[in-house]
């Protein structure tokens with residue numbers, strides 16, 4: 001694999017995971033509409049951001065002439081299933097998941113920003129802007145989390161993110 005291929009793969013993974021994130025917040029919002037309606041507004045805002053991130057990474061891949069993942073709806077569907085399931089355990093689970101997942105996204109985007117600053121300054125600008133949104137998501141969730149995170153949700157979020165990433169590397 002050439003270094004260009006590796007860079008494109010890196011972007012493709014983030015692209016797919018952004019689609020997954022749209023599903024996660026959509027799924028959380030479905031449950032919130034029934035059980036905790038005060039979360040609809042922040043979840044809708046994060047969902048809108050993730051839609052924008054997904055579109056932006058699609059544009060970056062297109063500008064680089066790189067292929068995207070074959071079935072982005074797979075990540076969306078997985079995200080929805082995950083989002084609904086986690087939210088059924090309550091608002092504390094929603095915020096635990098958000099903190100955990102956005103921390104993973106933050107690390108991925110920091111790594112991408114470091115690499116793309118030199119390799120593709122235009123892509124770097126997009127990544128940097130998106131990173132600020134993700135940090136806001138994480139910080140907002142940390143403020144909303146009352147008491148300790150839900151331990152099993154932390155583990156479930158980490159495993160799910162890892163599966164989503166691995167699938168994006170091969171599909």
Ligand SMILES: [Fe+2]
Pocket residue numbers: 018021049050053130134
């Ligand atoms: Fe995002």
Ligand SMILES: [Fe+2]
Pocket residue numbers: 021046050102105133134137
């Ligand atoms: Fe996010």
